[in-house]
Structure formats: C-alpha cells, structure tokens
Amino acid sequence: MSDKPxxxxxxxxxxxxxxxxETKEKNPLPSKETIEQEKAAATS
Incomplete structure (x- = not known):
C-alpha cells in the first residue's frame, strides 16, 4: 500500500x-466597539 492517497x-x-x-456567518464576532463597551460596563 502506498503512503500517498x-x-x-x-x-x-x-x-x-x-x-x-450562499454562506452566512452563524456566530459573527462582535465589533471592536461592542467589546470596548462591554469592557467599560464590566469595570464600572
């Protein structure tokens, strides 16, 4: 048997x-702005 397929x-x-x-992203990543807003809300 050969090593190559x-x-x-x-x-x-x-x-x-x-x-x-058509491909559609099911779980798109949050935008940079959304990440910054969540970080600010978590620290305050």
Whole structure:
C-alpha cells in the first residue's frame, strides 16, 4: 500500500455539477466597539 492517497477521482471531478450556495456567518464576532463597551460596563 502506498503512503500517498489516490487522487485520481479528485482530478477528474467536475466542479460545474456543484450547486452555488450562499454562506452566512452563524456566530459573527462582535465589533471592536461592542467589546470596548462591554469592557467599560464590566469595570464600572
């Protein structure tokens, strides 16, 4: 058995068969302003 994986299927894969999807961030990071407001509220 070879150490290298068999990529023959990957080389012959047709990308045009894939469907286009919209990605949406489920858990976006808070903005810098939000972080600063929370820090100020926690210290006061």
């Amino acid at each position: 068999d990529i023959s299927e990957v080389e012959s894969f047709d990308k045009s068969k894939l469907k286009k999807t």
